[in-house]
Amino acid sequence: MSPSIDLDRWVDTWRGPLVGLLLARGAGAHAEDLALEVFAQAWMSRERFRGDPDDDAHVGPWLAGIARNLHRSEGRGRQDVELPADVAAPESEDGERAQSVRRAVERLPESEREVVQAFYLEETTTARVAALLGIGERVVEGRLRRARARLRNWLEAPLPS
Amino acid sequence: MTDEPADLLLDERELREALRPARPEPDDFARRLSERIGELEEREEEKRAKFFHAPRGLQWAASLLPPGVLPTAVLFSGAAGKKLSLKFLPALAAMPAISVGMILLTFVGALRAAFRRSPDGTRAPATPADEVMRAWWERNRWYAILSVVLLLGLIAVKHTETVVVALLASMLVAGLLTAELARNGLIQRRAVGRMAVGLVGGLGFYSLGLHGFLDLHGVRGYAINGVLIAGAAVCAWLSGLTGLEAIRRRIADPIPMKHPDRVTLFCLRCMSVAIATVSLVFAALLLWTAVATVLPNPPRRSELVEYVQGFAPDANGKSLELYGRVAARLEEDGQPWPRFPASVGKPPSEDPDALAVWFARSPARMEELADSFDLQAVLARPTFATGSLEAPSLLAWIRLERGTDEERDALARKLIASLPEAEEYRALSTTRSIASRLEELGRLAELDGERDRIHDMLREGWLAQGQDGAGFVPSAEFKGRRFLPPPPRADGSTTADAIWLMGRFGVPEEIDLERLRAGIEIRRMDALALGSLDTEGSVLSGLSHLDLQDFYSRSTWTTYFIDRRYMLGALLLVTLCLILVASAPREEPA
Numbered sequence: 001m002s003p004s005i006d007l008d009r010w011v012d013t014w015r016g017p018l019v020g021l022l023l024a025r026g027a028g029a030h031a032e033d034l035a036l037e038v039f040a041q042a043w044m045s046r047e048r049f050r051g052d053p054d055d056d057a058h059v060g061p062w063l064a065g066i067a068r069n070l071h072r073s074e075g076r077g078r079q080d081v082e083l084p085a086d087v088a089a090p091e092s093e094d095g096e097r098a099q100s101v102r103r104a105v106e107r108l109p110e111s112e113r114e115v116v117q118a119f120y121l122e123e124t125t126t127a128r129v130a131a132l133l134g135i136g137e138r139v140v141e142g143r144l145r146r147a148r149a150r151l152r153n154w155l156e157a158p159l160p161s
Numbered sequence: 162m163t164d165e166p167a168d169l170l171l172d173e174r175e176l177r178e179a180l181r182p183a184r185p186e187p188d189d190f191a192r193r194l195s196e197r198i199g200e201l202e203e204r205e206e207e208k209r210a211k212f213f214h215a216p217r218g219l220q221w222a223a224s225l226l227p228p229g230v231l232p233t234a235v236l237f238s239g240a241a242g243k244k245l246s247l248k249f250l251p252a253l254a255a256m257p258a259i260s261v262g263m264i265l266l267t268f269v270g271a272l273r274a275a276f277r278r279s280p281d282g283t284r285a286p287a288t289p290a291d292e293v294m295r296a297w298w299e300r301n302r303w304y305a306i307l308s309v310v311l312l313l314g315l316i317a318v319k320h321t322e323t324v325v326v327a328l329l330a331s332m333l334v335a336g337l338l339t340a341e342l343a344r345n346g347l348i349q350r351r352a353v354g355r356m357a358v359g360l361v362g363g364l365g366f367y368s369l370g371l372h373g374f375l376d377l378h379g380v381r382g383y384a385i386n387g388v389l390i391a392g393a394a395v396c397a398w399l400s401g402l403t404g405l406e407a408i409r410r411r412i413a414d415p416i417p418m419k420h421p422d423r424v425t426l427f428c429l430r431c432m433s434v435a436i437a438t439v440s441l442v443f444a445a446l447l448l449w450t451a452v453a454t455v456l457p458n459p460p461r462r463s464e465l466v467e468y469v470q471g472f473a474p475d476a477n478g479k480s481l482e483l484y485g486r487v488a489a490r491l492e493e494d495g496q497p498w499p500r501f502p503a504s505v506g507k508p509p510s511e512d513p514d515a516l517a518v519w520f521a522r523s524p525a526r527m528e529e530l531a532d533s534f535d536l537q538a539v540l541a542r543p544t545f546a547t548g549s550l551e552a553p554s555l556l557a558w559i560r561l562e563r564g565t566d567e568e569r570d571a572l573a574r575k576l577i578a579s580l581p582e583a584e585e586y587r588a589l590s591t592t593r594s595i596a597s598r599l600e601e602l603g604r605l606a607e608l609d610g611e612r613d614r615i616h617d618m619l620r621e622g623w624l625a626q627g628q629d630g631a632g633f634v635p636s637a638e639f640k641g642r643r644f645l646p647p648p649p650r651a652d653g654s655t656t657a658d659a660i661w662l663m664g665r666f667g668v669p670e671e672i673d674l675e676r677l678r679a680g681i682e683i684r685r686m687d688a689l690a691l692g693s694l695d696t697e698g699s700v701l702s703g704l705s706h707l708d709l710q711d712f713y714s715r716s717t718w719t720t721y722f723i724d725r726r727y728m729l730g731a732l733l734l735v736t737l738c739l740i741l742v743a744s745a746p747r748e749e750p751a
Contacts, residue, residue: 015190031183036190044198097179102179121184
């Protein structure tokens with residue numbers, strides 16, 4: 001018997017962390033589309049989901065696995081595709097400080113960038129980010145602190161080139 | 162971990178604000194997701210439709226072949242499987258031609274004998290054989306015409322079971338003709354015996370495909386095979402067709418006739434040899450199929466058989482196939498086979514019975530699983546999550562009778578509190594799981610108070626007019642999203658669960674069991690004959706729970722005969738053949 005999956009709840013819970021993770025892994029303007037495809041694929045193959053659909057520790061790794069595969073194949077498929085400028089780099093209307101923060105986040109080591117973007121893009125918990133990344137919750141907390149400290153230093157001093 | 166003071170860290174609000182532009186807009190995201198799922202579902206449905214509308218030639222062939230042979234050969238996945246399919250297809254495609262050809266040749270032979278005319282247009286001088294055949298034709302022509310028309314007509318509608326009956330009827334035409342010739346001293350008993358042995362023995366092998374290797378109702382199926390094959394043996398004995406020499410002559414010698422008619426001789430010989438050959442090919446194919454369904458890769462196949470038999474020595478073709486499919490799917494994902502110690506999160510099947518087999522074979526592992534069950538965490542949740550009702554740790558905990566009476570009572574209360582509402586998605590399956598756990602806890606009676614609610618679920622899930630007949634569906638909609646293509650199809654797994662629940666909690670008035678029975682039969686035949694392997698397992702597992710006798714109070718003589726039609730047909734055929742053989746003269750007439 002396949003478990004009953006509340007897709008809307010999954011989307012509300014995992015949309016932010018997934019898009020953040022995909023952004024951190026270089027999906028760029030495709031991150032949102034990829035996350036959308038992750039949910040669509042998860043829904044279509046829901047019969048194969050063996051865990052507890054209400055348990056983040058089961059759902060997170062499953063979605064992350066789908067995301068990893070899609071991102072990999074997407075990466076192969078779109079090597080030669082040139083994106084329109086407005087899609088590749090959406091203009092934001094916020095201030096210079098926010099842009100500096102984003103540039104600083106981009107320069108974080110990948111392991112820290114992943115947790116920062118997955119955690120801060122939308123409201124979520126460190127447990128969910130941990131489930132998504134397949135690491136411990138304490139590790140996520142540690143990386144977040146390190147990243148915030150690094151960002152603070154960089155933003156108070158000129159950004160490293 | 163670094164422990165910088167908070168004022169040395171970048172403010173969280175600032176970070177969130179900076180990342181806001183990349184945040185998806187929830188409503189737009191949901192709308193696009195819904196559209197994308199719609200596209201994928203449409204594509205999936207097209208794929209399914211494509212399969213069900215396979216080339217007409219294949220469907221036509223499928224209607225004459227033992228179910229299980231063609232679907233398996235055609236549906237092998239992977240390069241190896243495709244190669245195998247291609248090799249087998251010509252052989253498979255030739256078989257219907259042989260079967261129909263021999264029936265038609267017999268028919269044409271009878272017609273020619275009845276209406277033979279000399280070149281000047283007058284009736285040709287009648288030979289004794291012609292006279293007998295003409296007389297036979299006068300008496301039986303409508304039956305002969307009807308049986309051939311029926312056969313051709315039913316092949317066109319592709320319903321395997323009915324085609325088999327028509328094939329049988331057409332073969333009986335030939336049998337009656339042969340008996341007529343024998344009664345008139347034109348052929349001897351041995352010739353009739355050869356045909357009878359070929360016919361009954363051939364069907365004995367043929368029916369292996371219908372009821373034998375691949376059917377959970379093995380005992381009943383083998384009983385029918387046994388009747389047919391034993392009947393063939395008795396026919397052989399009555400006609401003196403015993404021993405290797407007789408078998409050799411049966412294949413090689415012409416049929417002795419005092420007044421041979423070329424067409425009749427050709428027809429009878431063709432029928433005898435063709436039935437024997439086709440039967441042997443069928444038998445070989447069925448044996449091959451039973452093993453080959455496991456995995457297309459031979460070394461892995463034998464390894465898997467050994468592996469499965471390590472914990473389930475009595476695994477039959479069906480369960481080997483099941484495990485094989487699980488293993489093949491895991492291999493596709495690059496995962497190892499579900500060896501037991503690593504199976505906590507990945508049981509080889511969702512079927513609790515299969516898990517029970519595993520548990521029984523590995524008590525130590527069962528103890529480990531039971532240890533890992535966290536009762537307090539389960540009780541702390543408002544209700545059971547659907548997926549966790551089949552969790553191996555829960556099953557192990559219950560079956561090892563862990564916990565105090567109070568704890569088991571508390572677990573039972575939590576299970577009952579988790580009963581879904583009638584309109585919830587998969588309400589019937591969830592209830593079936595809950596009832597199964599309560600039964601294992603020895604507290605199923607506590608669910609009796611929920612009988613009306615369960616009846617509501619059964620009414621809600623009942624599909625009286627589905628695309629493939631009646632049955633049960635998990636729910637037509639889920640969160641406003643249709644997931645069943647219109648018109649909806651009954652779901653095998655949900656139907657099995659509903660039948661189980663009806664067996665325990667009674668049948669609501671609105672549910673027509675006659676219709677349900679017909680629906681299951683249609684799905685079973687479709688699954689077997691058209692090879693929809695994804696549903697085959699669930700349909701058959703549904704049938705394994707279909708012990709309608711337990712609560713089927715409206716049984717009539719029609720259902721009694723329908724249930725036993727294969728066995729009755731086998732007995733009838735064997736009896737007819739024995740009469741035909743025994744009525745033919747033993748010695749060649751002077």
